[in-house]
Amino acid sequence: QKEVEQNSGPLSVPEGAIASLNCTYSDRGSQSFFWYRQYSGKSPELIMFIYSNGDKEDGRFTAQLNKASQYVSLLIRDSQPSDSATYLCAGSQGGNKLTFGTGTQLKVEL
């Protein structure tokens, strides 16, 4: 059973729209969650992390965590073509050990 699940996509949104990326997790022991962006052929880079229920905003990005529903999401406002990438959701039970989902491919179309 996968511990972190994501829809593989691709998710296509028009430029300037809000992209909504979702992730569910099965391990209630997971304490913190991370969103990484990975361009094709490149290594993952951290966008943001969240460990408290609610919303956390950073520029055009908002992470949302609902521990009761075991649900994490990432909203990207004013999507740009440069946001086209695979977005990886990861959960951590502590000790910075990350369990990654398979990633959602986002395509922002002109």
Add this chain to the structure above:
Amino acid sequence: EAGVAQSPRYKIIEKRQSVAFWCNPISGHATLYWYQQILGQGPKLLIQFQNNGVVDDSQLPKDRFSAERLKGVDSTLKIQPAKLEDSAVYLCASSFGPDIYEQYFGPGTRLTVT
């Protein structure tokens, strides 16, 4: 600040051969990770070091994979003998510490086993 360095960037070997990957973390980062990323999947943690001690190697196939981090800096990951299913990108990452610190990833080594 220099990033995480890895070498080689690409490697092609035949099954049953051995291969080694090298990683140099960001200076001052005590925690080092090796991940395996198979095409179309997310990275899977193989081993985590804190300084030169192993914190977690529960997903490392110990019958063929080994890793070491001598002197708590550079690390080497070895596969011996390689199987076709080992074809993947091997990512090294480092972080300042073992708690909620950003993990910085190196460029990875793309391994193809034929």
